[in-house]
Structures are given as structure tokens and as C-alpha cells.
Amino acid sequence: MLWLNKLVGFFLNPIMLGMILFLASLILRYIRKWKFRVSQRRVALYLNILAVVWIWFWGCNVTTRLLGVPLEKPYSPSLAADLPVADAVIVLGGGISADGSGKMIYPELHMAADRAWHAARIYKAGRAPYVVTTGLGSSDSDRIFLLDLGVPDSAILQENKARNTEEHSALVGALLKQKYPNKKGRFKVLIVTSAWHMRRALLNFAQSDLDVIPAPADHECTMSASDPVKFVNFFPNAESFALNSCIFKEYFGYQLYRLKYLF
Numbered sequence: 001m002l003w004l005n006k007l008v009g010f011f012l013n014p015i016m017l018g019m020i021l022f023l024a025s026l027i028l029r030y031i032r033k034w035k036f037r038v039s040q041r042r043v044a045l046y047l048n049i050l051a052v053v054w055i056w057f058w059g060c061n062v063t064t065r066l067l068g069v070p071l072e073k074p075y076s077p078s079l080a081a082d083l084p085v086a087d088a089v090i091v092l093g094g095g096i097s098a099d100g101s102g103k104m105i106y107p108e109l110h111m112a113a114d115r116a117w118h119a120a121r122i123y124k125a126g127r128a129p130y131v132v133t134t135g136l137g138s139s140d141s142d143r144i145f146l147l148d149l150g151v152p153d154s155a156i157l158q159e160n161k162a163r164n165t166e167e168h169s170a171l172v173g174a175l176l177k178q179k180y181p182n183k184k185g186r187f188k189v190l191i192v193t194s195a196w197h198m199r200r201a202l203l204n205f206a207q208s209d210l211d212v213i214p215a216p217a218d219h220e221c222t223m224s225a226s227d228p229v230k231f232v233n234f235f236p237n238a239e240s241f242a243l244n245s246c247i248f249k250e251y252f253g254y255q256l257y258r259l260k261y262l263f
Helices: 002-011 014-030 040-058 061-072 111-124 139-148 165-179 195-205 220-224 238-262
Strands: 088-092 131-134 156-159 187-192 210-214
Touching (some): 002 014, 014 040, 040 238, 061 195, 061 220, 088 111, 111 131, 111 139, 111 187, 131 139, 131 165, 139 156, 165 187, 165 195, 165 210, 187 195, 195 210, 195 220, 195 238
Parallel strands (some): 088 187, 187 210
């Protein structure tokens, strides 16, 4: 499933699909003429128009409001102190990265770094005795950030093998069993991830033997839609395109996993 996940993530994203449409239009202009009623030049023109409209749509703030806010709406922000007590808080990787070359001293914080920050809040509020960092390459950098935020090293559990959300759900349970060898019954865990990613995360963790409680962070879409709609919101910009690419992946990935678990 991992190779399919990566393949889909590489090809089925807004920028790649837009480039494929442009490439198809170029090919149609230079290959031998076909024997269809519609001319190649007209089809190529249609593909060019479709590519422009496609990229424009995924680059607008209005698209974030239409598709991103509904993803986050079921998982509204809550105070850390208001969350129930659990056996552990699990922070999904993806918001912080470390430099593999060793040239950078500190981890780099990205858009979803709020995840680790919120996990630290939850720990300090006494909602869970442990914070589990999970994800290949991101677990170590999350740990450094959590230490800087005042979470003691003894309270941080690391899972360093998971390469996607599906593997997070499978490997974290085994880690908790090692920590609680005499635990009877199911573990209760708080899941911290970006609000727009929470629906897919819960779908994956529903396949595990954990009792999962959502603790969403990083409400990027809601924040971007907090102001009234303006004329400029209908025009593409780099920030909206990056966020909308994540939204596109969430919608497609959720349906892909639904099909997998259905069969």
C-alpha cells in the first residue's frame, strides 16, 4: 500500500495534473493528425484552457474556504485542559524536519508544527503522562522541539519507523504495549494532527486496537477564511496553492483508504 500511496501522492496532486494537461496539449500539436472529427488544435486548446482553470482553482483562497473549511469544521479547537485524561498523546509527524546533512543546528518548523506545540500543551495540562512522537525522519525533530517546549525527555516516547498515517496507527500500539506491559484493556490516546488531516487519521486509527480521541491543531483553513471574502481571494497565490494541495491529498487519500478497508 505504501508504494501506491507514494505513487498517487506524486501524480495526483494539483500541480502535476495541471502539467499533465499542458503536456498533453503540446503532444497533440505535434503528433500526426488523427482521424477524428474534432481537430487536434481545438482539443489542444481545450486542454490548455482546462489546465489554466484547474491550476487557478487550486491556487485560490476561495477554494480553501469551499473545500478546506468543511474538513476542519468537525474538529474545532479546544483548550488542552478541557481534553479527557488519556494514557498518551500521539503527535503525528509532518510539521517539523531535521537537516540530514547536519549543517543545520535546529529542526525546521513548517506549516504543521502546531501539532508538536499542541501536544506539549496537552502534556503540561496533565492530560497524559507520555507524548509519543511518530514518523520516519520526523520523530527525532519533534522530540527536540518538545524538549525546547519543556516536555521532559522521560515523558517522550519515540516511534521512528512509520512512513505514513496508516503505519502510524499500526506501530504506535505496539510501542505503548511495551511501555505498559501489564495494561489490561484498550489504550486511550489523544491524537494530535492538523485539523484538515484529522478525518483521514481517525479512519486509519480506527483499524487499530486503540481508543482514539481527536485533539486537533493547526486550523490553517479556518484561519485563512476568518476574514470576509475579498476580490483578491479569487486569484491564485503560492500560500493557498500549498494548502489546497494538502486538501486535495486529504480528499483523495481518504477515499482511497476507505476502499482499502472496505475490501
